Amino acid sequence: MPSYEQLREILDPATTVLMTVECQQGVVGTESALPELADEARSSGALVNVARLVAAAHLGGVQVLHAVAERRPDGRGANRNARLFRAAERLPVQQLSGTTAVRIAPPIEVAEEDFVVRRLHGLSPIAGTDVDALLRNVGCRTLIVTGVSANVAIPNAVFDAVNLGYTAVVPADAIAGVPADYTPAMVRNTLALVATVTTTEEVLGAWKRPRRAG
Template sequence: MPDLDPATTALLTVECQNGVVGEESALPELAKEARDSGMLGRVAALVDAARGAGVQVLHAVAERRPDGLGANTNARLFRAAEKLPVRQLSGSRAVEIAAPIVVAGQDLVVRRLHGLSPMAGTDLDPLLRNLGIRTLVVTGVSSNIAVPNTVFDAVNLGYRVVVPADAIAGVPASCTAEVIRNSLALVASITTAGELLAQWVPLRRASA
Protein backbone atom coordinates (compact mmCIF):
# COMPACT_ATOMS: atom_id res chain seq x y z
CA MET A 1 0.00 0.00 0.00
CA PRO A 2 1.45 3.42 -0.93
CA ASP A 3 1.99 6.12 1.66
CA LEU A 4 -1.08 8.16 2.60
CA ASP A 5 -0.68 11.93 2.86
CA PRO A 6 -2.43 12.99 6.10
CA ALA A 7 -3.32 16.34 4.54
CA THR A 8 -5.45 14.72 1.84
CA THR A 9 -6.61 11.56 3.65
CA ALA A 10 -9.68 11.04 5.85
CA LEU A 11 -10.79 8.11 7.96
CA LEU A 12 -14.51 7.27 7.96
CA THR A 13 -16.29 5.02 10.44
CA VAL A 14 -19.57 3.66 9.07
CA GLU A 15 -22.49 2.95 11.43
CA CYS A 16 -20.24 2.20 14.41
CA GLN A 17 -23.10 3.26 16.69
CA ASN A 18 -24.59 1.73 19.83
CA GLY A 19 -27.77 0.60 18.12
CA VAL A 20 -25.81 -1.33 15.50
CA VAL A 21 -22.60 -2.62 17.11
CA GLY A 22 -23.12 -1.78 20.78
CA GLU A 23 -24.22 -4.06 23.60
CA GLU A 24 -27.87 -3.09 23.07
CA SER A 25 -27.80 -3.52 19.31
CA ALA A 26 -30.83 -4.00 17.10
CA LEU A 27 -28.63 -6.46 15.21
CA PRO A 28 -27.07 -8.68 17.90
CA GLU A 29 -25.40 -11.09 15.46
CA LEU A 30 -23.62 -8.24 13.70
CA ALA A 31 -22.71 -6.60 17.00
CA LYS A 32 -21.25 -9.87 18.29
CA GLU A 33 -19.16 -10.30 15.14
CA ALA A 34 -17.89 -6.73 15.37
CA ARG A 35 -16.82 -7.23 18.99
CA ASP A 36 -15.60 -10.83 18.93
CA SER A 37 -13.55 -10.37 15.75
CA GLY A 38 -11.73 -7.42 17.28
CA MET A 39 -13.04 -5.11 14.57
CA LEU A 40 -14.34 -2.47 16.97
CA GLY A 41 -11.05 -2.36 18.84
CA ARG A 42 -9.11 -2.00 15.60
CA VAL A 43 -11.37 0.83 14.41
CA ALA A 44 -10.87 2.59 17.76
CA ALA A 45 -7.10 2.26 17.41
CA LEU A 46 -7.22 3.57 13.84
CA VAL A 47 -9.34 6.55 14.87
CA ASP A 48 -6.89 7.47 17.62
CA ALA A 49 -3.82 7.01 15.42
CA ALA A 50 -5.35 8.87 12.47
CA ARG A 51 -6.24 11.82 14.64
CA GLY A 52 -2.75 11.91 16.08
CA ALA A 53 -1.21 11.82 12.60
CA GLY A 54 -3.31 14.74 11.36
CA VAL A 55 -5.77 12.62 9.37
CA GLN A 56 -9.34 13.95 9.51
CA VAL A 57 -11.77 11.56 11.20
CA LEU A 58 -15.46 11.40 10.28
CA HIS A 59 -18.25 9.21 11.66
CA ALA A 60 -21.26 8.25 9.54
CA VAL A 61 -24.42 7.56 11.55
CA ALA A 62 -27.73 6.11 10.32
CA GLU A 63 -30.78 7.33 12.21
CA ARG A 64 -34.47 8.02 11.83
CA ARG A 65 -37.08 10.36 13.20
CA PRO A 66 -39.63 8.88 15.63
CA ASP A 67 -42.32 9.49 13.01
CA GLY A 68 -40.19 7.96 10.26
CA LEU A 69 -40.58 11.05 8.09
CA GLY A 70 -38.25 10.89 5.10
CA ALA A 71 -37.12 7.31 5.73
CA ASN A 72 -37.05 4.74 2.95
CA THR A 73 -39.72 2.06 2.73
CA ASN A 74 -38.79 0.68 -0.68
CA ALA A 75 -36.82 -2.39 0.45
CA ARG A 76 -37.37 -5.27 2.84
CA LEU A 77 -34.44 -4.11 4.98
CA PHE A 78 -36.10 -0.78 5.74
CA ARG A 79 -39.45 -2.34 6.58
CA ALA A 80 -37.78 -4.88 8.88
CA ALA A 81 -35.89 -2.11 10.70
CA GLU A 82 -39.18 -0.53 11.71
CA LYS A 83 -40.08 -3.68 13.67
CA LEU A 84 -36.79 -4.13 15.53
CA PRO A 85 -36.82 -3.70 19.33
CA VAL A 86 -34.02 -1.12 19.15
CA ARG A 87 -34.63 1.80 16.79
CA GLN A 88 -31.99 4.23 15.61
CA LEU A 89 -33.88 7.33 16.75
CA SER A 90 -32.29 10.76 16.41
CA GLY A 91 -30.96 12.00 19.74
CA SER A 92 -31.09 8.59 21.42
CA ARG A 93 -28.24 6.53 22.85
CA ALA A 94 -28.63 4.16 19.90
CA VAL A 95 -27.12 6.70 17.51
CA GLU A 96 -24.13 7.57 19.69
CA ILE A 97 -20.76 6.18 18.58
CA ALA A 98 -20.07 2.87 20.34
CA ALA A 99 -17.18 2.23 22.73
CA PRO A 100 -14.27 1.83 22.55
CA ILE A 101 -14.34 4.33 19.67
CA VAL A 102 -13.95 7.88 20.98
CA VAL A 103 -15.32 10.95 19.21
CA ALA A 104 -13.09 14.02 19.59
CA GLY A 105 -13.96 17.67 19.14
CA GLN A 106 -12.24 17.90 15.76
CA ASP A 107 -14.11 14.88 14.36
CA LEU A 108 -17.07 15.40 12.04
CA VAL A 109 -20.27 13.41 12.49
CA VAL A 110 -22.44 12.96 9.39
CA ARG A 111 -26.01 11.80 10.01
CA ARG A 112 -28.53 10.49 7.50
CA LEU A 113 -32.24 9.76 7.65
CA HIS A 114 -32.50 7.74 4.47
CA GLY A 115 -30.84 5.29 2.13
CA LEU A 116 -28.08 2.73 2.37
CA SER A 117 -24.97 4.88 2.03
CA PRO A 118 -23.56 7.76 4.06
CA MET A 119 -22.25 9.25 0.82
CA ALA A 120 -25.58 9.58 -1.03
CA GLY A 121 -27.64 12.69 -0.33
CA THR A 122 -25.64 13.78 2.73
CA ASP A 123 -23.01 16.40 3.57
CA LEU A 124 -20.18 13.88 3.41
CA ASP A 125 -18.96 14.56 -0.13
CA PRO A 126 -18.93 18.38 0.13
CA LEU A 127 -17.29 18.20 3.55
CA LEU A 128 -14.51 16.01 2.17
CA ARG A 129 -14.01 18.29 -0.83
CA ASN A 130 -13.88 21.40 1.35
CA LEU A 131 -11.21 19.66 3.44
CA GLY A 132 -9.16 18.86 0.34
CA ILE A 133 -9.54 15.12 0.83
CA ARG A 134 -8.61 12.83 -2.05
CA THR A 135 -8.26 9.48 -0.23
CA LEU A 136 -10.92 7.96 2.00
CA VAL A 137 -10.21 5.11 4.42
CA VAL A 138 -13.47 3.24 5.04
CA THR A 139 -14.08 1.23 8.22
CA GLY A 140 -17.11 -0.12 10.07
CA VAL A 141 -20.24 -2.08 9.21
CA SER A 142 -21.59 -3.78 7.45
CA SER A 143 -19.69 -5.53 4.71
CA ASN A 144 -23.10 -6.76 3.56
CA ILE A 145 -24.55 -3.38 2.60
CA ALA A 146 -23.37 -0.02 3.97
CA VAL A 147 -19.61 -0.48 3.50
CA PRO A 148 -19.79 -1.59 -0.17
CA ASN A 149 -22.25 1.22 -0.89
CA THR A 150 -19.87 3.73 0.68
CA VAL A 151 -16.89 2.43 -1.28
CA PHE A 152 -18.70 2.40 -4.63
CA ASP A 153 -20.18 5.87 -4.10
CA ALA A 154 -16.79 7.29 -3.12
CA VAL A 155 -15.10 5.75 -6.16
CA ASN A 156 -17.83 7.08 -8.44
CA LEU A 157 -17.22 10.56 -7.00
CA GLY A 158 -13.51 10.35 -7.79
CA TYR A 159 -12.01 9.48 -4.42
CA ARG A 160 -9.28 6.95 -3.95
CA VAL A 161 -10.57 4.44 -1.39
CA VAL A 162 -8.61 2.33 1.08
CA VAL A 163 -10.27 -0.50 3.02
CA PRO A 164 -8.52 -2.15 5.99
CA ALA A 165 -9.92 -5.67 5.65
CA ASP A 166 -9.87 -6.38 9.39
CA ALA A 167 -11.61 -3.11 10.28
CA ILE A 168 -14.91 -3.93 8.58
CA ALA A 169 -17.40 -6.63 9.55
CA GLY A 170 -20.57 -8.33 8.36
CA VAL A 171 -22.64 -11.46 8.86
CA PRO A 172 -21.92 -14.20 8.41
CA ALA A 173 -18.23 -13.61 9.00
CA SER A 174 -17.39 -15.33 5.70
CA CYS A 175 -19.32 -12.62 3.85
CA THR A 176 -16.64 -10.04 4.57
CA ALA A 177 -13.85 -12.03 2.95
CA GLU A 178 -16.01 -12.78 -0.10
CA VAL A 179 -17.07 -9.16 -0.57
CA ILE A 180 -13.48 -7.97 -0.26
CA ARG A 181 -12.13 -10.57 -2.68
CA ASN A 182 -14.87 -10.38 -5.30
CA SER A 183 -15.96 -6.73 -5.14
CA LEU A 184 -14.02 -4.25 -3.03
CA ALA A 185 -10.57 -5.38 -4.18
CA LEU A 186 -11.56 -4.44 -7.71
CA VAL A 187 -12.12 -0.78 -6.86
CA ALA A 188 -10.26 -0.06 -3.59
CA SER A 189 -6.83 -0.58 -2.10
CA ILE A 190 -7.10 -3.39 0.45
CA THR A 191 -4.86 -3.21 3.51
CA THR A 192 -4.97 -4.02 7.23
CA ALA A 193 -5.34 -1.96 10.37
CA GLY A 194 -1.78 -2.88 11.29
CA GLU A 195 -0.37 -1.48 8.06
CA LEU A 196 -2.22 1.80 8.56
CA LEU A 197 -1.10 2.03 12.18
CA ALA A 198 2.49 1.48 11.05
CA GLN A 199 2.16 4.64 8.95
CA TRP A 200 0.22 6.81 11.38
CA VAL A 201 1.69 6.03 14.80
CA PRO A 202 5.21 7.29 13.92
CA LEU A 203 3.67 10.52 12.60
CA ARG A 204 1.89 11.03 15.92
CA ARG A 205 5.16 10.56 17.79
CA ALA A 206 6.96 12.94 15.48
CA SER A 207 4.39 15.69 16.05
CA ALA A 208 4.09 15.15 19.81
Template structure:
Protein backbone atom coordinates (compact mmCIF):
# COMPACT_ATOMS: atom_id res chain seq x y z
CA UNK A 1 0.00 0.00 0.00
CA UNK A 2 1.39 3.39 -0.98
CA UNK A 3 1.47 6.41 1.32
CA UNK A 4 -1.35 7.93 -0.78
CA UNK A 5 -3.42 4.78 -0.25
CA UNK A 6 -2.81 4.86 3.49
CA UNK A 7 -3.80 8.53 3.69
CA UNK A 8 -6.97 7.91 1.67
CA UNK A 9 -7.92 5.03 3.99
CA UNK A 10 -7.31 7.24 7.03
CA UNK A 11 -9.41 10.07 5.59
CA UNK A 12 -12.59 8.22 4.68
CA UNK A 13 -15.18 11.01 4.74
CA UNK A 14 -17.74 9.03 6.75
CA UNK A 15 -15.33 8.73 9.69
CA UNK A 16 -13.32 11.95 9.31
CA UNK A 17 -13.83 15.43 10.72
CA UNK A 18 -11.98 18.66 9.99
CA UNK A 19 -11.40 21.03 12.91
CA UNK A 20 -10.57 24.70 12.38
CA UNK A 21 -8.96 26.27 15.43
CA UNK A 22 -9.40 29.97 16.25
CA UNK A 23 -9.74 31.04 12.61
CA UNK A 24 -11.70 34.00 13.90
CA UNK A 25 -11.42 37.67 13.02
CA UNK A 26 -10.18 38.79 16.41
CA UNK A 27 -7.27 36.33 16.20
CA UNK A 28 -6.24 36.15 12.53
CA UNK A 29 -8.39 38.84 10.88
CA UNK A 30 -7.40 42.33 9.78
CA UNK A 31 -8.26 43.71 13.24
CA UNK A 32 -6.46 40.97 15.13
CA UNK A 33 -5.21 41.59 18.64
CA UNK A 34 -2.27 39.36 17.64
CA UNK A 35 -0.96 41.06 14.49
CA UNK A 36 2.20 38.95 14.22
CA UNK A 37 0.21 35.73 14.29
CA UNK A 38 -2.41 37.14 11.93
CA UNK A 39 0.31 38.13 9.45
CA UNK A 40 1.90 34.68 9.68
CA UNK A 41 -1.44 33.00 8.94
CA UNK A 42 -2.38 35.32 6.09
CA UNK A 43 0.94 36.02 4.38
CA UNK A 44 1.88 32.33 4.26
CA UNK A 45 -1.46 31.37 2.71
CA UNK A 46 -2.50 29.28 5.73
CA UNK A 47 -5.98 30.78 5.94
CA UNK A 48 -6.55 30.25 2.22
CA UNK A 49 -5.53 26.61 2.58
CA UNK A 50 -7.79 26.14 5.59
CA UNK A 51 -10.60 27.51 3.44
CA UNK A 52 -9.76 25.06 0.67
CA UNK A 53 -9.78 22.18 3.14
CA UNK A 54 -13.14 23.21 4.57
CA UNK A 55 -14.60 23.43 1.06
CA UNK A 56 -13.07 20.04 0.24
CA UNK A 57 -14.55 18.50 3.37
CA UNK A 58 -17.97 19.85 2.46
CA UNK A 59 -17.69 18.40 -1.04
CA UNK A 60 -16.45 15.02 0.21
CA UNK A 61 -19.04 14.71 2.97
CA UNK A 62 -16.61 14.89 5.90
CA UNK A 63 -17.75 16.64 9.07
CA UNK A 64 -16.52 20.18 9.80
CA UNK A 65 -16.20 21.72 13.26
CA UNK A 66 -15.06 25.25 14.07
CA UNK A 67 -13.42 25.85 17.46
CA UNK A 68 -13.81 29.46 18.60
CA UNK A 69 -12.40 31.11 21.73
CA UNK A 70 -14.81 33.56 23.36
CA UNK A 71 -15.12 35.70 26.47
CA UNK A 72 -17.97 37.12 28.47
CA UNK A 73 -18.06 40.92 28.91
CA UNK A 74 -17.58 40.45 32.66
CA UNK A 75 -14.79 37.89 32.15
CA UNK A 76 -16.47 35.32 34.36
CA UNK A 77 -15.17 31.78 33.93
CA UNK A 78 -11.99 32.83 32.12
CA UNK A 79 -8.58 31.65 33.31
CA UNK A 80 -6.22 34.05 35.04
CA UNK A 81 -3.60 31.54 36.14
CA UNK A 82 -0.98 32.26 33.43
CA UNK A 83 0.73 35.31 31.94
CA UNK A 84 -1.03 34.68 28.62
CA UNK A 85 -4.48 35.04 30.18
CA UNK A 86 -3.55 38.15 32.12
CA UNK A 87 -2.16 39.73 28.96
CA UNK A 88 -5.43 38.94 27.15
CA UNK A 89 -7.28 40.96 29.78
CA UNK A 90 -5.33 44.04 28.70
CA UNK A 91 -5.85 43.66 24.94
CA UNK A 92 -8.00 46.34 23.27
CA UNK A 93 -10.13 43.83 21.34
CA UNK A 94 -11.99 41.24 23.40
CA UNK A 95 -13.24 37.99 21.89
CA UNK A 96 -16.77 38.72 23.08
CA UNK A 97 -19.52 36.31 22.13
CA UNK A 98 -21.70 37.71 19.36
CA UNK A 99 -19.17 40.26 18.08
CA UNK A 100 -17.23 40.35 14.80
CA UNK A 101 -14.11 39.28 16.70
CA UNK A 102 -15.45 35.73 17.05
CA UNK A 103 -16.78 35.39 13.52
CA UNK A 104 -14.78 33.18 11.16
CA UNK A 105 -12.57 34.96 8.65
CA UNK A 106 -13.82 35.42 5.11
CA UNK A 107 -11.51 32.69 3.79
CA UNK A 108 -13.51 30.02 5.64
CA UNK A 109 -16.71 28.85 3.92
CA UNK A 110 -19.34 27.84 6.47
CA UNK A 111 -22.09 25.33 5.66
CA UNK A 112 -25.34 24.74 7.52
CA UNK A 113 -24.03 21.30 8.48
CA UNK A 114 -20.95 22.71 10.23
CA UNK A 115 -20.75 22.64 14.02
CA UNK A 116 -19.28 25.52 16.03
CA UNK A 117 -17.81 24.81 19.45
CA UNK A 118 -16.96 27.72 21.76
CA UNK A 119 -14.82 27.80 24.86
CA UNK A 120 -14.67 30.31 27.67
CA UNK A 121 -11.60 28.94 29.40
CA UNK A 122 -8.38 27.04 29.03
CA UNK A 123 -5.92 26.50 26.21
CA UNK A 124 -7.39 23.58 24.30
CA UNK A 125 -10.17 23.54 21.72
CA UNK A 126 -10.94 19.95 22.78
CA UNK A 127 -10.44 19.46 26.53
CA UNK A 128 -13.39 20.89 28.43
CA UNK A 129 -15.48 21.42 25.28
CA UNK A 130 -18.09 19.40 23.36
CA UNK A 131 -15.70 18.37 20.57
CA UNK A 132 -15.08 14.79 21.74
CA UNK A 133 -18.77 14.02 22.30
CA UNK A 134 -19.71 15.53 18.94
CA UNK A 135 -17.03 13.56 17.10
CA UNK A 136 -18.16 10.30 18.69
CA UNK A 137 -21.82 11.02 17.92
CA UNK A 138 -20.81 11.69 14.30
CA UNK A 139 -18.90 8.40 14.12
CA UNK A 140 -15.57 10.10 13.47
CA UNK A 141 -12.28 8.34 14.13
CA UNK A 142 -9.90 10.67 12.27
CA UNK A 143 -9.47 14.36 13.06
CA UNK A 144 -7.79 16.86 10.74
CA UNK A 145 -6.47 19.79 12.78
CA UNK A 146 -6.03 23.21 11.12
CA UNK A 147 -5.67 26.85 12.13
CA UNK A 148 -3.71 28.58 14.90
CA UNK A 149 -1.55 28.56 16.73
CA UNK A 150 1.34 26.14 16.76
CA UNK A 151 2.51 27.94 19.88
CA UNK A 152 -0.35 26.74 22.08
CA UNK A 153 -3.80 25.70 20.80
CA UNK A 154 -2.74 23.39 17.95
CA UNK A 155 -0.39 21.22 20.06
CA UNK A 156 -3.09 21.07 22.75
CA UNK A 157 -5.64 19.91 20.17
CA UNK A 158 -3.34 17.28 18.69
CA UNK A 159 -2.28 15.80 22.02
CA UNK A 160 -5.82 15.84 23.41
CA UNK A 161 -7.20 14.11 20.31
CA UNK A 162 -4.50 11.45 20.40
CA UNK A 163 -5.10 10.86 24.11
CA UNK A 164 -8.79 10.36 23.33
CA UNK A 165 -7.98 7.70 20.75
CA UNK A 166 -8.41 9.61 17.49
CA UNK A 167 -6.06 9.37 14.52
CA UNK A 168 -4.84 12.91 13.91
CA UNK A 169 -3.89 14.30 10.51
CA UNK A 170 -1.98 17.58 10.46
CA UNK A 171 -1.64 19.52 7.19
CA UNK A 172 1.57 21.37 8.00
CA UNK A 173 0.79 24.11 5.46
CA UNK A 174 -2.62 24.83 7.04
CA UNK A 175 -1.42 25.64 10.56
CA UNK A 176 0.56 28.67 11.72
CA UNK A 177 2.55 29.95 14.68
CA UNK A 178 5.25 32.49 15.49
CA UNK A 179 8.05 32.77 14.82
CA UNK A 180 7.98 30.65 11.68
CA UNK A 181 11.11 28.64 12.52
CA UNK A 182 9.70 27.74 15.94
CA UNK A 183 6.38 26.70 14.39
CA UNK A 184 8.16 24.44 11.92
CA UNK A 185 10.21 22.91 14.74
CA UNK A 186 7.08 22.09 16.75
CA UNK A 187 5.67 20.20 13.79
CA UNK A 188 8.91 18.39 13.00
CA UNK A 189 10.09 17.48 16.47
CA UNK A 190 6.86 17.04 18.43
CA UNK A 191 3.64 16.76 16.46
CA UNK A 192 5.07 14.48 13.79
CA UNK A 193 5.63 11.87 16.52
CA UNK A 194 1.90 11.55 17.20
CA UNK A 195 0.11 12.77 14.07
CA UNK A 196 0.23 12.05 10.34
CA UNK A 197 1.83 15.18 8.92
CA UNK A 198 0.83 15.92 5.35
CA UNK A 199 -0.23 18.79 3.06
CA UNK A 200 -3.45 20.44 1.98
CA UNK A 201 -3.05 19.15 -1.57
CA UNK A 202 -2.51 15.58 -0.40
CA UNK A 203 -5.68 15.66 1.73
CA UNK A 204 -7.75 17.09 -1.11
CA UNK A 205 -6.31 14.49 -3.49
CA UNK A 206 -7.18 11.70 -1.05
CA UNK A 207 -10.81 12.85 -1.03
CA UNK A 208 -10.93 12.73 -4.82
CA UNK A 209 -9.62 9.16 -5.15
Protein backbone atom coordinates (compact mmCIF):
# COMPACT_ATOMS: atom_id res chain seq x y z
CA MET A 1 0.00 0.00 0.00
CA PRO A 2 1.55 3.36 -0.99
CA SER A 3 1.96 6.17 1.53
CA TYR A 4 -0.41 9.16 1.37
CA GLU A 5 2.34 11.21 -0.23
CA GLN A 6 2.97 8.55 -2.86
CA LEU A 7 -0.76 8.21 -3.52
CA ARG A 8 -1.10 11.97 -3.97
CA GLU A 9 1.63 11.88 -6.59
CA ILE A 10 0.10 8.91 -8.40
CA LEU A 11 -3.35 10.54 -8.36
CA ASP A 12 -2.32 13.99 -9.57
CA PRO A 13 -5.59 15.39 -11.02
CA ALA A 14 -3.75 16.75 -14.05
CA THR A 15 -2.64 13.28 -15.16
CA THR A 16 -5.36 11.02 -13.73
CA VAL A 17 -8.54 9.72 -15.34
CA LEU A 18 -11.33 8.02 -13.41
CA MET A 19 -13.05 5.27 -15.40
CA THR A 20 -16.38 3.69 -14.50
CA VAL A 21 -16.94 0.28 -16.07
CA GLU A 22 -20.42 -0.90 -17.08
CA CYS A 23 -22.13 1.19 -14.38
CA GLN A 24 -25.23 1.24 -16.54
CA GLN A 25 -28.84 0.68 -15.61
CA GLY A 26 -29.13 -2.66 -17.39
CA VAL A 27 -26.20 -4.02 -15.37
CA VAL A 28 -26.25 -2.39 -11.91
CA GLY A 29 -29.66 -0.69 -11.97
CA THR A 30 -32.88 -1.80 -10.31
CA GLU A 31 -34.02 -3.59 -13.49
CA SER A 32 -30.70 -5.28 -14.22
CA ALA A 33 -30.15 -8.18 -16.59
CA LEU A 34 -27.84 -9.50 -13.86
CA PRO A 35 -29.76 -9.05 -10.59
CA GLU A 36 -27.19 -10.89 -8.44
CA LEU A 37 -24.42 -8.59 -9.65
CA ALA A 38 -26.62 -5.52 -9.30
CA ASP A 39 -27.56 -6.49 -5.74
CA GLU A 40 -23.91 -7.00 -4.83
CA ALA A 41 -22.85 -3.68 -6.37
CA ARG A 42 -25.51 -1.90 -4.37
CA SER A 43 -25.45 -3.80 -1.07
CA SER A 44 -21.64 -3.74 -0.85
CA GLY A 45 -21.61 0.03 -1.28
CA ALA A 46 -19.51 -0.23 -4.44
CA LEU A 47 -21.97 1.72 -6.60
CA VAL A 48 -22.27 4.49 -4.02
CA ASN A 49 -18.48 4.65 -3.79
CA VAL A 50 -18.20 4.97 -7.56
CA ALA A 51 -20.67 7.86 -7.40
CA ARG A 52 -18.63 9.50 -4.63
CA LEU A 53 -15.45 9.21 -6.65
CA VAL A 54 -17.14 10.61 -9.77
CA ALA A 55 -18.53 13.58 -7.80
CA ALA A 56 -15.10 14.31 -6.31
CA ALA A 57 -13.47 14.00 -9.73
CA HIS A 58 -15.90 16.53 -11.15
CA LEU A 59 -15.14 18.96 -8.32
CA GLY A 60 -11.40 18.42 -8.54
CA GLY A 61 -10.96 18.68 -12.28
CA VAL A 62 -10.20 14.99 -12.81
CA GLN A 63 -11.33 13.66 -16.18
CA VAL A 64 -14.08 11.03 -15.94
CA LEU A 65 -14.68 8.35 -18.56
CA HIS A 66 -17.70 6.04 -18.53
CA ALA A 67 -17.21 2.74 -20.37
CA VAL A 68 -20.52 1.26 -21.52
CA ALA A 69 -21.17 -2.18 -23.02
CA GLU A 70 -24.04 -2.37 -25.47
CA ARG A 71 -25.25 -4.17 -28.58
CA ARG A 72 -27.19 -3.29 -31.69
CA PRO A 73 -30.78 -4.57 -31.86
CA ASP A 74 -29.76 -6.78 -34.78
CA GLY A 75 -26.68 -8.03 -32.92
CA ARG A 76 -24.33 -7.17 -35.79
CA GLY A 77 -20.70 -6.99 -34.72
CA ALA A 78 -21.28 -8.65 -31.35
CA ASN A 79 -19.12 -11.54 -30.18
CA ARG A 80 -20.52 -15.06 -30.03
CA ASN A 81 -17.27 -16.89 -29.41
CA ALA A 82 -17.69 -17.49 -25.67
CA ARG A 83 -20.38 -18.88 -23.40
CA LEU A 84 -20.78 -15.49 -21.70
CA PHE A 85 -21.85 -13.81 -24.94
CA ARG A 86 -24.31 -16.54 -25.85
CA ALA A 87 -25.85 -16.42 -22.37
CA ALA A 88 -26.20 -12.63 -22.59
CA GLU A 89 -28.27 -12.99 -25.76
CA ARG A 90 -30.89 -14.89 -23.75
CA LEU A 91 -31.17 -12.48 -20.82
CA PRO A 92 -34.55 -10.76 -20.30
CA VAL A 93 -32.92 -7.31 -20.25
CA GLN A 94 -30.76 -6.49 -23.28
CA GLN A 95 -28.10 -3.76 -23.36
CA LEU A 96 -29.44 -2.27 -26.59
CA SER A 97 -28.03 0.95 -28.01
CA GLY A 98 -30.21 3.95 -27.25
CA THR A 99 -32.26 2.30 -24.50
CA THR A 100 -32.50 3.03 -20.79
CA ALA A 101 -30.41 -0.06 -20.10
CA VAL A 102 -27.24 1.62 -21.39
CA ARG A 103 -27.66 4.88 -19.49
CA ILE A 104 -25.37 5.45 -16.52
CA ALA A 105 -27.13 4.29 -13.37
CA PRO A 106 -27.96 6.52 -10.40
CA PRO A 107 -26.51 7.70 -8.11
CA ILE A 108 -23.64 8.27 -10.56
CA GLU A 109 -23.91 11.62 -12.31
CA VAL A 110 -22.59 12.29 -15.79
CA ALA A 111 -21.15 15.75 -16.42
CA GLU A 112 -20.93 17.48 -19.78
CA GLU A 113 -17.15 17.17 -19.79
CA ASP A 114 -17.18 13.40 -19.20
CA PHE A 115 -16.30 10.94 -21.93
CA VAL A 116 -18.79 8.15 -22.61
CA VAL A 117 -17.24 5.33 -24.64
CA ARG A 118 -19.56 2.64 -25.93
CA ARG A 119 -18.42 -0.75 -27.21
CA LEU A 120 -20.33 -3.29 -29.30
CA HIS A 121 -17.97 -6.21 -28.89
CA GLY A 122 -15.47 -7.95 -26.66
CA LEU A 123 -14.83 -8.13 -22.95
CA SER A 124 -12.57 -5.15 -22.35
CA PRO A 125 -13.53 -1.50 -21.86
CA ILE A 126 -10.18 -0.53 -23.42
CA ALA A 127 -9.08 -2.98 -26.13
CA GLY A 128 -10.68 -2.19 -29.48
CA THR A 129 -12.25 1.07 -28.25
CA ASP A 130 -11.36 4.78 -28.31
CA VAL A 131 -10.30 4.75 -24.65
CA ASP A 132 -6.51 4.58 -25.15
CA ALA A 133 -6.47 7.46 -27.65
CA LEU A 134 -8.66 9.60 -25.40
CA LEU A 135 -6.48 8.91 -22.37
CA ARG A 136 -3.33 9.86 -24.22
CA ASN A 137 -4.91 13.00 -25.65
CA VAL A 138 -5.76 14.30 -22.17
CA GLY A 139 -2.31 13.47 -20.82
CA CYS A 140 -3.34 10.54 -18.66
CA ARG A 141 -0.67 8.61 -16.77
CA THR A 142 -2.86 7.06 -14.06
CA LEU A 143 -6.15 5.28 -14.68
CA ILE A 144 -8.49 4.63 -11.76
CA VAL A 145 -10.67 1.61 -12.55
CA THR A 146 -14.08 1.28 -10.87
CA GLY A 147 -17.37 -0.52 -11.50
CA VAL A 148 -18.20 -4.10 -12.54
CA SER A 149 -17.51 -6.81 -12.77
CA ALA A 150 -14.53 -8.12 -10.84
CA ASN A 151 -15.16 -11.38 -12.68
CA VAL A 152 -14.45 -10.15 -16.22
CA ALA A 153 -14.40 -6.48 -17.25
CA ILE A 154 -12.43 -5.05 -14.32
CA PRO A 155 -9.41 -7.37 -14.64
CA ASN A 156 -9.53 -6.90 -18.42
CA ALA A 157 -9.38 -3.13 -17.95
CA VAL A 158 -6.54 -3.31 -15.44
CA PHE A 159 -4.42 -5.64 -17.57
CA ASP A 160 -4.99 -3.57 -20.69
CA ALA A 161 -4.13 -0.34 -18.86
CA VAL A 162 -0.89 -1.80 -17.53
CA ASN A 163 0.04 -3.27 -20.92
CA LEU A 164 -0.45 0.16 -22.49
CA GLY A 165 1.86 1.82 -19.97
CA TYR A 166 -0.63 3.43 -17.57
CA THR A 167 -0.47 3.14 -13.80
CA ALA A 168 -3.65 1.33 -12.78
CA VAL A 169 -5.31 2.20 -9.48
CA VAL A 170 -8.16 0.10 -8.08
CA PRO A 171 -10.24 1.33 -5.13
CA ALA A 172 -11.20 -2.15 -3.91
CA ASP A 173 -14.46 -0.95 -2.35
CA ALA A 174 -15.58 0.63 -5.65
CA ILE A 175 -15.66 -2.59 -7.67
CA ALA A 176 -18.00 -5.57 -7.38
CA GLY A 177 -18.37 -9.11 -8.64
CA VAL A 178 -20.15 -12.34 -7.82
CA PRO A 179 -20.15 -14.20 -5.58
CA ALA A 180 -19.36 -11.61 -2.92
CA ASP A 181 -16.21 -13.35 -1.70
CA TYR A 182 -14.75 -13.53 -5.20
CA THR A 183 -13.92 -9.81 -5.41
CA PRO A 184 -11.50 -9.64 -2.45
CA ALA A 185 -9.84 -12.85 -3.65
CA MET A 186 -9.38 -11.40 -7.14
CA VAL A 187 -8.00 -8.17 -5.72
CA ARG A 188 -5.62 -9.92 -3.34
CA ASN A 189 -4.34 -12.63 -5.65
CA THR A 190 -4.39 -10.94 -9.05
CA LEU A 191 -5.04 -7.20 -9.23
CA ALA A 192 -2.67 -6.37 -6.38
CA LEU A 193 0.18 -7.80 -8.45
CA VAL A 194 -0.26 -5.23 -11.23
CA ALA A 195 -2.27 -2.32 -9.81
CA THR A 196 -2.13 0.06 -6.89
CA VAL A 197 -4.93 -1.17 -4.64
CA THR A 198 -6.49 1.45 -2.42
CA THR A 199 -9.88 2.55 -1.05
CA THR A 200 -12.42 5.20 -1.91
CA GLU A 201 -11.57 7.18 1.21
CA GLU A 202 -7.88 7.15 0.39
CA VAL A 203 -8.50 8.42 -3.13
CA LEU A 204 -10.80 11.16 -1.84
CA GLY A 205 -8.24 12.07 0.79
CA ALA A 206 -5.45 12.27 -1.78
CA TRP A 207 -7.48 14.70 -3.86
CA LYS A 208 -8.38 16.84 -0.83
CA ARG A 209 -4.95 17.15 0.76
CA PRO A 210 -2.79 20.10 -0.34
CA ARG A 211 0.31 19.22 -2.32
CA ARG A 212 3.80 20.21 -1.31
CA ALA A 213 5.11 23.29 -3.02
CA GLY A 214 8.00 22.98 -5.44
